[in-house]
Amino acid sequence: MGNAIGSILPLALGVAISPIPIIAAILMLLSPKAKVTGVGFLLGWVVGIVVAVTLFTVLSSALPAENSGSAPIKGTIQLVLGVLLLLLAVGQWRKRPKKGEEPTMPKWMQAIDKVSFWGALGLGFLLSALNPKNLILAVGAGTAIGAAALPVSEDVLVIAIYTIIAACTVAIPVIGYLIAADKLHEPLDKLRAWLTEENSVIMAVLLLVIGISMIGKGIAAF
Template structure:
């Protein structure tokens, strides 16, 4: 479970779309406030998904051969295959081409705090979050190790935007220049990043889930 959460959390935090949009939010009027709203909404979504799953399981991992355990593996398998298909689709469309800033992102310097919260919902990679929720089915909340693993997942999945918020707070002049450079780099390699993250995480989820399902059936 821990390794899966680390990989899923890393893929979420490295997603190019929300990172590029977040940098633009920081450059807006009262950008730090809007960035904070984005972060809190983003984190709340992650916590909500995991909380719902752990409430359904009672905070205890399902028995190895039980229906919930098999269902969790099937969900991860389907999500993994979906990520592979999506990544392959993006690759075939030409991931090597450069992209500029989308038109809707160019208007983020004028959005409200409520819109920033909405962006956190829209830009959340829900397929990956769902995979994190399916993985959290195996969490034992009476165990400190499982609790820390979930806290680590929340922190890791929020790490990129949290780091940028702190950077802009304590070194605003330097952060503006360097974050603009980072946004340009992200926009230029947006498709490549999506392809790599989707394929790597998708292959891992599909491969591991298939192995575990075959092991259960043996």
């Protein structure tokens, strides 16, 4: 189980350090329906993470068993995922705002203060489960967990660890707001502004690091 946990930690961190969902959560917390939409978004975010990594864990466990010395199937999957992450990193770097330019954010964020509980829940699910970057990371995590051939109870524990880490950056501001809304309003607004400005650079560096790591693991598996 230790190897599986070690493999999923950087992937979970990759999901956690996702400026767009953090910005979305903050915008909801700054809206008139902060508590309702914030909780809905967090629930959707967590459920999406669990569904994605569980699905790929089940699919990975159905792959032919490989010995510990050589795992070409797992290695090939990791190589492909690593290359995809590098391509995403290049795309993010090219989208970074030039000097003097205002960063562009998704148009759906303009109406985020009007979203309902169920709309927030659905948005959280979509951003966590169907976002291309998160989907690739979920494939990598599911492959690592499934290839470890652990008992179901240990699979559940590893998936729980992955989910806690991946969801923490959305969970912390939402839970913090529920506890001390007045004190967090200004810090959250400043964090939103900084993440909006640095979104592309943060994601490019993150995807580059994880992509290279994934490729290295894929090569080592042969």
